[in-house]
Every structure is written in structure tokens, then in C-alpha cells.
Amino acid sequence: MAAATLSPADTEKINNLKSAVAGLSQISENEKNGFINLVARSLSGEAQHVEWSKIQTPTDEVVVPYDSVAPCPEDSSEIKKLLDKLAVLKLNGGLGTTMGCTGPKSVIEVRDGLTFLDLIVKQIENLNSKYGSNVPLLLMNSFNTHDDTLKIVEKYKNSNIEIHTFNQSQYPRLVVDDYLPLPSKGKTGKDGWYPPGHGDVFPSLLNSGKLDSLLSQGKEYIFVANSDNLGAIVDLKILNHLIQKKNEYCMEVTPKTLADVKGGTLISYEGRVQLLEIAQVPDEHVNEFKSIEKFKIFNTNNLWVNLNAIKRLVEADALKMEIIPNPKEVDGVKVLQLETAAGAAIRFFDKAIGINVPRSRFLPVKATSDLLLVQSDLYTLQDGSVIRNKARTNPANPAIELGPEFKKVSDFLSRFKSIPSIVELDCLKVAGDVWFGAGVTLKGKVSIVAKAGVKLEIPNGAVLANKVFLFH
Template structure:
């Protein structure tokens, strides 16, 4: 199979040449049997003490504050809420005090600009699946609209039939023929959309990039000052891996000395035990990145707007709602892998508070509860009244995997988890209002019908309904 059918398909959609050439390069790797794997014998673990540990520093903070008018906030906003039972943009899910991810992100930016009298733009990288609804949603925040566009759309790649390696055709739903090209496309899309040149023309030199569903990822002027003071081109925030992070991308060092990011899809099966060994590979990529925009432009100009990031090949169902549908390959890239491309790149160890993503309904329930608070700066913070910062929570996937299921079983509010150390809920259980849970608690319903926990119940020991 040749690249011509894919090139024709992408050209018809008027995708930029850099996106077409990137896909063609990845496709050639695929048909040559390459899977984009990074084996354990190609890398070495990062040792303790090899990365700086971030601590608040007033001189760095001062430098960062002075650079705010030359800094931009970029949020990755291409994902849908399919893993939580929704078909729309994930960023439009209400997460705290009836505010969505996008509300909180917008209010953070507006508050920052008012507080310091700065002009830090907020820019979303949308996908073709999220752009229309999210652009409409942002219209209510007039303060965000100025000389710099509030969003741009990342490129998309044709999906590939696993059995034939040909372009997928779905006449009844042509959108299923395409996938967003992964957040690694942010660099090329910034350039081909014209946003990168526009930012530089307006005097912006630095970008803070993060996932929109990571509510711990706010612009930290101290880290900005650290980035500037060390004259870095690229900085990745990493945090210490926990057992919960064992399947997430980890930082390592290539045998040639470069820092390198290895994602789960890049790990060959025989090395899975090493990948998930958090004592061996101790640092997890938060996907909070800092970029020098001039250095990025230079790198792109020298390489025809292509960074040649490592290919990630994901195997998916063509219709995520139909488990019997045909399988496709999705070719993507991850933006953190650029750490091995920039010549002056580094990583910084940050606290866990910089990484508060919402990938599951368990994490969403924690956000709904008093485990987290929304402060006056619209930052999500751990409730300082809690004695234990971390808490384990496990909800029965049969009854709590989707947001609508969660809303049905917590119709009034989340229970108070202020004094809860761990919570496991098994079976169909509906919670009344004003419920509080203390200690390590398991609530289990083995009955065939739903159990209702009455209003204002205080739970501090296991409840089992047989």
C-alpha cells in the first residue's frame, strides 16, 4: 500500500503540507513493520538527584512576574468525554460548583490578568471534534477576545484499516474516517495556523502548555522565572510516580544522553514490567510544558515545520460505541516527546498539586466533594482541613462509569469526604443529601435492587447489604 490515497484524502480536506508529510512519514514506518517502540535496552532510568526539585523562590517569582506580558497560556482541548459516557467535548463537563473545565480555565486567565494588570492570552488547541461547541461556549467571556485568536484547530489524520492498511471509508458517518493527530501536533499546528508567528509579532516569547482537564496546571510565575533564568528552550514538569501512574508516560534518559519520554503505547510488551516499575522509572510526565517560542520557530523553520516526533500507533475500534466494529490504526504523536528534540531541554520535579487530572468518574466525584476546594483565584486546591492529602477511591464500574450514572446515584451532592481515607462502593447504591464518610469505608450492595442511603447519614464503618 502506498501513501497516495492518504495524501489525496488529506489534500482534499486542504490540510497543510507539513501535516501531510508528517502522516506520510508515520505511515511508511507502519507498513515497514515499525510500531514506534522504545525498548528498555535503549534507555536508562533517571536517578534520584538528577533533576531539580521545585521549591518556591522569590527571585524566580519576580523574574516570572516581569515576563507575564510576554507569556501565553495554551490548553489542549481536543478530547471528548467518551470514556465517561459522553459524546461531546470533555471540557464542557461541570466539575466544581457547576463550573466546567472550560469555565475554570477561562476564569483563571481572566483573574490573572486583572490581578497583575497583565495581558496573558488564553489559547485553546481544539480538534475538529471540539472546535464548534467550545468556540461558541467561550463567546460569553468577552475579556478573552483580543488581538490574539482564542483558539485554533489541530490537524487530523486519516484512520487506517488494520486488515488492508488502506484509508477507512464510513459513508454514513465520515467523521469516523479521521482522528485528531495527537497533542504532539501542537508545534506544527501553531506554525501552519499562523498563531506562532502572530504571537512572536506581538512580543510573546514563552508558552505554558497543559491539558485542559488537569486542574492543577495553572501558570506559576516562579516556574516561569526558573525557565527563563536557566535559558531553557523546553521544560517538562514531572512528578514522582505512584502506583496509580504506572500506566502513564515516564521520563528516562536515552543511551546517547538525551532526556526522552516513553508513553505506554511506545513500550513493547516484553518490557511492560519495567515500564510499570515505579521504583525503576520514578518520574511521571504531567504534560505541563514550558516552551521558548523563538526557539520553537527556529526549529520548525529549519525542518519544514515538522519536528519528526516519535510515532505512536494506537489500535482502536472504528466506532467506539460499537465493540463489534472493525479495527483501525490511529497514528499520533505526544507533545512531551519533543524533550528529545530541543537542544536545551530539561525537566523539573514538581509537587503532586500540579497534576490533578480528571480521567474517570472516581476523580470527578472527588472534585464534586469537599476533598477539593475552588479558591478565589479559581484554582482547584486540596482542602487544607484534610489530614491526609491522598485518598483511594474505587467505584463499581457497572454503576458508576458514566457521568449520567454518577448523577443518578448522587442526585443532590457528593458526600463529605473531609475525613475519609479511602472509599470503595460496590453495587447499586443511591446517596441522599448531607451524607458524610469518615475513615476507610467499604459500602457494598449484593441485593438485586438499588439501596438508598438516607439523608444526613454519617458513615464511619463498612456497610454491607446482603
């Protein structure tokens, strides 16, 4: 893919941007250069257009079925050797604002009074004590979550796990009208800046010094996952496979359901494996992209990456991931955030593969409806891992739709005296001013709708099965 050249008008834009960015004292030289490069790439129109006819379905060599991954050694000294090559990185830049919380999303309580971060620390502590290994945990924060996270990790200082935090890049938002940075126009508060997506994890690992420090400790692989994916626990089978086969990059994918039709998928393209996102799909093929028949898997954003390969590619400035433009508005000013995604880096690594993992490795909590699932009797906690109840025969989780009254975590919690039993639930829809008593059981398909102005209380111990409840 040849780099496109800039028109004279765009060259002038970049020169003006360079001089404006040079005056921003809040960010480092690395951040300034990274930002200018990203803007120049986006102006050059180097966007990767996928030729639909060239897309091929990946073979089992490229997207390996989980069942065909060799079992991991059983000897605990061999397991320790594996774990000593591993570091775990959680993407911790997001705030809990969509769920009505302040501060990092990772400190929302998920279950039994434990937060996402508590569970992650417990999982790794458990591995380290069981095998005598030293798996460190890295948290990549954004400028939004940095200060809070530093305070929060204090409570783990006596645990047997090294916790490192570092910040991803901070880039200025671009004013659409004149392509100048918003902070150079007096917007110097947080509104003037943005974190440029999790594709930034690779340069930020190097720029922060964390990458060299991990390499000097003999670490070879890093397992990267979203901090809100409760299914993303260390998998020794996958780690062992990558070390044996010398795969530099592995993306965990899982079978697509109707809820995941917009998720990125893996394709074989011109002899390499790459991520295909909905934004790259020509309009006339969007329905085909969303179909479960042709594209059967989607990206969980659980990624395993070789540390030496990251160093080689970042130093060579070779990770030119597709740019995702994210338009926003700040105080009536139209601005642009240019972002990249870590999954899109797959095509730059040697021997990159996908592994088609069980759905249990993808359990994200994006909304209170997901919180209902993980706080219910559908799951139990074991060593910090969320384990699914064997009594549930249906492999899919219930589809849950809660009205806006349940959107904030505090409102959600106050509306349930206890979380209902949902082991036999297929789908639930709740709309209006609904309150749940203790010990409620939901089975089959349940819809509860309270009309405006009606307060509906479901009594303690009620069993609702396959019913539509309409309250006028």
C-alpha cells in the same frame, strides 16, 4: 538514529496512498503532507527501540526538584514582565463521551456550576487583572470539538483575556488491509477521520499562524496542559526558572503512586533527556518499568516550551516523535490511527529539563470518581483554582471506585443528594444500585455493595467509618 529506508512494496503503498490522499478535498496540503510523512515513518520501522542497559536515572540537574527552583521575584512589575512572555494553551480536542456527555469535555461542570473552561478563564483573568499583564489563552480543538467550542467561548467575549482557537490536524484513518485512507472509500463522515494525538500541537501552532502571531507579540514561552487537569495552573516560579536558565522545554513530572504505574517517565539516554513510555519497554522489563522504586516519577503532560525553538524545529521537520499506533474498527473495517505525544518531543529541544512538582499540579478528571474528589470538601475554589483542604493530613487523595451505575455524569449527580464529606476517607468502593442522602460523611475504608435487584439508600447525615456494607 538513522532513518530506515522503505522496501519496494512499502514504497508502492506510499505512492498509492499519496494519490488517494491527493483527492481528499476536506484537508489542507499541510495536513496531507504531515499524514503521508507519518505513515512513511511508520512503514520504515524507524521506531525507537530503547536499549535497556543504556537507561540512566536523570540527575537533579536534569529533573530539577521543585524546592530547588529559585523563588520568583516579588515585585509586581517584574512579575508582569514574566507574564508578558507567556501564552497558555489547553488541549481541547477531547469529547466527554467516556463520562456520558456530548460535546467538548472542557464544558463538563466541575464545581459550583463552573466548567473546566470557566475555571481556566477565571485563573488567567485573575493573573491579567492582578498584574496588568496580557496572557492569552489558546485552545487547540479537534474537528470534533471545534464548532461547539466557538459557540462556548462567545460567553467570555467581555473578559480581559484574549482567547484564540485553532484546530489540530485532521488525518484520514488508514484501512489496515490495503493502507488506503478510509474517506477515499466513501466514508466521508466524521468516522473516516481522526486527530493525530497532542504531539500534533507543534506543527498545528505553526500551520495555523498562531505561532508567528505570538512571537510578534513578544511571547517566548507557551504553557501546554490538558484542559481536564485542574492542577495545571500558571506557575511563575517555573516560568522564571526557564527564562533564567534558557531551557527550551520543561516537562512537569511528579512522584509516581500505584495508580500511575503506566504513565511515561523521564530517563537520561545517550546524553539526552527523553520520555520513556510503557509501549517502548521490552516485555521482559515491563514490571521493572511499573515499579515505583526504579522509576519514581511520571509525566503530568504539563509542558513549558520555548516558542522560537518550536518554530526552528518544526520548520526543519526535526520533531520525529515516536509513533503510537492506535488500532480501531469502523463498521467492521479494521483501521489504524497513527498518533504522537507532545511529551515525546523533549529530546529534540536544547537544555530540556523536567521539574519534579508537587502532586497538587496533577489533578485530572478522567471519570466520575475524580469528579467526586473535586466536588467534595477535599477542595475549595479560589480565583478559579482548586485548592486542597488543609484539614486533610494524608498527602494522597482517597482511592475511589464507583460502579457502572455512576459512570455517566448525569447518573452520578442524581445519586448524590449532596457530595459526602471525604476529608478523612482512605478508600471507597461502591457497587450496585446505591443512592446517597444529604450530609453523609465517609471515613477510613468504606465499601458499599448492593446485590442485584436491591436498591440501597444511605440516609441523610449518615456517618460511615471503616465498614463493609453488603446488602443482599
